[in-house]
Amino acid sequence: MSHEEIAHPELVGVEVVGDSGDLSRSDVILKGALAAGAVYGTFMVGPYVRKALAMTGSSDVDILNFALTLEYLESTFYDEAKTRAKASGELKSLIGLLADDEKQHVEALTATIKKLGGKPVAEPKFDFPYSNTAGFLKLAQTFEDTGVSAYNGAGPMIKSKEVLGAAGSIVQVEARHAAAIRLQNKEEPAPEAFDPSLDEAQVLKAVEPFVA
């Protein structure tokens, strides 16, 4: 697949900028995950994340910090969207619900990282490229599908049974969000029976140019 055939062009414009200009490792993996989604589609995010975490010998705290970075992105995105997405009615309520869920994920992950003796990553700054409700919905769908794939990809790398159970309870909620947003977009809520996994090395190579 060439770069001319970008699967999710809306992801290419998403900016992730670390606190005071420094990118944490989690920021870098998130950027790579978004790039993998942009180039190959959101289902490729899982294999990318698994590979990236495996290559750097990640602890459960590292994985939770990556998840926290992803949740920061979603939380900021929906919080902003309350006004910026120009939504009304059912969609407005949905945005409120999603913002609340993602905020709770941020809080829970932060608390869990501290409980495990780790240091929660700083919240990066994000820039989301959309200008209307349709643009918001398209990006929301891509983020939620990306989130599902990212958690599913990270899952098998988690060492603690308890952390895995907790991550599982979050990913199911992300999947539920994804389906609801897809229905708003008049798309299949569950487009595939599984997250297909393709060649991981191929994905890593493809996303390299996108990762700072």
Next chain:
Amino acid sequence: MSESNEREKAGAPAQSAVARAVKDPVSRRKFMALTGGSAAAAAFLAACGSDSGTTTTTSAKPAGGSETAQFGKGDIGILNYALTLEYLETAFYADVIKSGLFKGAELDTIKKFGEEEAEHVSALTAAVKGLGGKPAPEPKTEFPLKSAKSVLELAGTVENLGAAAYLGQAGNIQSPEVLASALAIHSVEGRHASALNTLLGMPITPDGAFAKPATATEVLKSVEPFIVS
């Protein structure tokens, strides 16, 4: 009903609550609200700290996936348990399609979900064989298919239960490959549940920001009414 009395005597009120809930979506919502709790983040932390905190039942939970031992040892038992549930879901959707209660967009959704459950059956069967196990037999099932509304409600209940069932097993799976496959199916069940809840005008995340797992014992009790043999 004597069956339910026996369960009460066995000291597992949560299980009979689940069984009742399957037949009555209103009480199911109450049950979810009851177990969902308001301090979801606290529940998440508890889940990270102690294994017993991840279950919704008060009944004792056997250690390390032995709940699925009737289906086989270790990962094979878990996969066969999942296979049994997927057989049940596949048969349910097939019956619903045959019932003629649905048409148009709703029928398309039901067909799509049914196809995906059938794919789960194939994949799980192959996975059990891959581990050298014998795939669980297809159960004979029967579902109450009275009206479109009650069928959608039952579909929602079954999918929410299915998602909770996978979540309940995640920590018991030994092989990273089997876990990756189970996670890929788990999120699809979550998507199905959310879409059906949307159709029903019910909350897409009935447990709040953190989905609750269900033990195999709870799940099997809940589906018992639909298994003929």
